[in-house]
Amino acid sequence: MFVADLLVASISALCIVWIVSITFGTKGPWGNLLWFFLVVALFAWAAGVWLVPFGPQWKGVSGLPIICMGILITLVLVAASPRSSGKRLEGHEKTMAHHENVVAVDILVWLVIISLVIMGVGHYAWYLRPN
Amino acid sequence: MLIADLVVAVISALGIVWIVSILFDTKGPWGNLFWFFLVVALFAWGSGVWIVPVGPQWRGTVWLPILCMGFLIALLLVAASPRKFRKRLAPQEQAFVDVNASIDVFLWIFMVCVLIFGIGHYVWHPQIG
Numbered sequence: 044m045f046v047a048d049l050l051v052a053s054i055s056a057l058c059i060v061w062i063v064s065i066t067f068g069t070k071g072p073w074g075n076l077l078w079f080f081l082v083v084a085l086f087a088w089a090a091g092v093w094l095v096p097f098g099p100q101w102k103g104v105s106g107l108p109i110i111c112m113g114i115l116i117t118l119v120l121v122a123a124s125p126r127s128s129g130k131r132l133e134g135h136e137k138t139m140a141h142h143e144n145v146v147a148v149d150i151l152v153w154l155v156i157i158s159l160v161i162m163g164v165g166h167y168a169w170y171l172r173p174n
Numbered sequence: 175m176l177i178a179d180l181v182v183a184v185i186s187a188l189g190i191v192w193i194v195s196i197l198f199d200t201k202g203p204w205g206n207l208f209w210f211f212l213v214v215a216l217f218a219w220g221s222g223v224w225i226v227p228v229g230p231q232w233r234g235t236v237w238l239p240i241l242c243m244g245f246l247i248a249l250l251l252v253a254a255s256p257r258k259f260r261k262r263l264a265p266q267e268q269a270f271v272d273v274n275a276s277i278d279v280f281l282w283i284f285m286v287c288v289l290i291f292g293i294g295h296y297v298w299h300p301q302i303g
Binding site: 045071073081082085090093112116119124152156158159 | 175176179202203204209212213216217219220221223224225226239243246247250251253254255281284285288289291292295296
């Protein structure tokens with residue numbers, strides 16, 4: 044179970060981080076894909092195994108909660124990361140930024156917020172609905 | 175239930191963000207405490223309600239999972255944020271600094287917490303999933 048959980052988390056994190064890094068032109072908040080992958084995989088596994096099991100199973104592992112947590116944490120980290128496609132503070136603007144490397148509040152932050160609201164509301168709508 | 179869950183998430187996020195911002199001297203990745211609080215509160219609620227119910231209850235709400243998720247996401251966002259007591263640079267050097275967060279003790283603290291959280295599932299709650 045433990046190994047299967049970790050395997051699902053690692054494979055999904057690998058795919059998610061790969062797709063996201065290409066799509067958004069980012070290497071995560073630490074500027075390194077290995078750390079980005081490691082954090083996503085660990086979080087997807089640790090939080091995913093605690094979620095109520097839903098969706099199809101593989102070797103006794105409910106993969107969907109792990110994948111959902113992986114996608115969610117990747118979204119949060121991308122929203123908190125510098126992106127080549129996103130708004131950056133350049134050159135002299137950085138100097139004026141009072142030594143704070145802040146990331147712009149852009150469309151991705153809203154995407155994170157909307158995803159989290161859907162996830163939360165979905166719990167009441169889909170999971171707690173009596174059969 | 176929804177209201178009680180939200181209240182728990184908002185109060186926990188307020189407490190966590192307040193403590194964390196003072197302790198680590200940060201306003202989160204977006205340089206704004208409001209956005210930091212909003213993401214922590216929503217994440218704590220959105221993922222906390224999906225976690226298997228463990229721990230004590232308040233008005234039918236199992237608050238421990240919400241609190242744990244709030245703590246974990248706040249820790250992760252701190253690890254991904256610029257903090258003031260890091261290596262300081264003169265203004266002319268600042269212009270050449272890239273905007274990545276550094277891999278430091280906060281990332282390791284987050285990793286250890288996540289590991290304990292994950293392994294704890296098999297140790298304390300093996301009958302689930």
